[in-house]
Amino acid sequence: MHILLVRFSSMGDVVLQTATVNWLRSLFGAELKLSFATSREFASLLTSHPGIDNVISFDRRGEEGFDGFLTKLRKMHKFERFDLIIDLHATLRSLRLRTFFWRVPALTVDKRRIERFLLTKVKSVTFRKLFRHRSLGMEPQVERILKDLETIFGDTIARRRTEDYRKGPNRELTSLPKPQAFPLPGPYIVLAPSASFLYKRWPVTSFVKLARELLEATGHHVVVLAGPDDKFCEAFGEIQSERLLNLQGKTTLAQSMSVLSGALLCIGNDSGMNHISEAYGVPCVTIFGPTDPAFGFAPHGERSVYLSKDLWCKPCSTTGKSTCYRDRHYCMELVSVPEVKDAALRILEGA
Ligand code: SF4
Known part of the structure; x- marks a missing residue:
């Protein structure tokens, strides 16, 4: 299976989505091919991540533009067909990408935009306490990612493996590749x-x-x-x-x-x-x-x-x-x- 993950920005969100990478890798192991589409300035966060096979990036300020990026993705799709696109960004740009690959099944995560918007607008303390409650989905992003993925791959095996993963010694919510040493006097x-x-x-x-x-x-x-x-x-x-x-x-x-x-x-x-x-x-x-x-x-x-x-x-x-x-x-x-x-x-x- 070949999955294309899409998250263009920002830096923190791209890092948090390594939770998705780690979960998918723990669930499917080596049989999964995983590609990650992101913006050029954040590609170095993911390049050489052990859970990712390809990082495909586009330069938001470059001449290639988003059309050129889609063309590059289409060439890739020709040889290494995507079986599934998981849109972790849910913006107009990522919608364009999904529409471009309309034959490929696609899933989009719920970014809780309504809940977040209401939290900024409703100034009642009780209302805000209610909305801050974890059961309404306002728990840490990495937990939400796992929940979303359980729903997407909503079979019992996925749920059981997620439980093992959450408790297990190899549980890595987010992770980044080992960097080159930058010597500093420490600690x-x-x-x-x-x-x-x-x-x-x-x-x-x-x-x-x-x-x-x-x-x-x-x-x-x-x-x-x-x-x-x-x-x-x-x-x-x-x-x-x-x-x-x-x-x-x-x-x-x-x-x-x-x-x-x-x-x-x-x-x-x-x-x-x-x-x-x-x-x-x-x-x-x-x-x-x-x-x-x-x-x-x-x-x-x-x-x-x-x-x-x-x-x-x-x-x-x-x-x-x-x-x-x-x-x-x-x-x-x-x-x-x-x-x-x-x-x-x-x-x-x-x-
Ligand atoms: S003080 Fe209040 S209005 Fe000003 S930036 Fe902070 S939260 Fe916003």
Whole structure:
């Protein structure tokens, strides 16, 4: 059987969908051929993943365009026919892909858009408590993925194998391929202060204060990871310590993966970096602002924790993209440096 998985973005979602890869591989073993269609910028997350046979990517900004990508997929289909398409993205673009391969059976996951939308719009506390309840499907994303797949392959064998998989010693919810070594003095804690949208960021001043306190409280190094556009990380320059390494803009995605895989702990926002660290079994402290852990993106690792304030205005958008409409960015400002530091130290003490 040859299955094509489709998830174009974003980074964290692509990482979380490795739960699908691992589940399918555990269910079908070597008899399954698995291809993964994604955007070019995230392909390096999956290339050489042991559960994936092919990563097919398209360049969203390149000349090839989506039509060229579909043509490339059609050529592949000619020689290695897809038996099933699982659309893990459920967008207009992925619908186009499914329509293009209309003869191939296709399944689409339920992204709980209505539940998420209602959570942002209904400001009644009781209503929100009800919607945050796990039985309504607002459990962690990785659990939802398994549930969705059980439904898709809804026979008793699939259900029994899923139970074994959940409990088993080889249970890997998310995972990423072993990265190339990126040598750093260790042991170290990673701070990932960036996020896809401005209001999902804990203030950089808080991150700087946290870095300073962690350097004082532990003998560990602190490594800052962020992309080339995250110039706000220059604020870490005020810390004069040889145990602080600011790698903002200095690593490729593959190198960032390597740094995260070797960390003791990652502290960051509701962003892809935390999902990557968990895929390597590295615990994380995730700070939630305008989004809600009930959306399903809270960390799932046993040692990981999240911090999220319960405010009447929160969540204010499903992705964190909206502009804050209050006089201050309360959802993030109310998360204090001492509580993040305490959460981090508890994890380190239990290591
Ligand atoms: S303070 Fe409220 S309105 Fe502003 S970003 Fe946070 S959740 Fe949204």
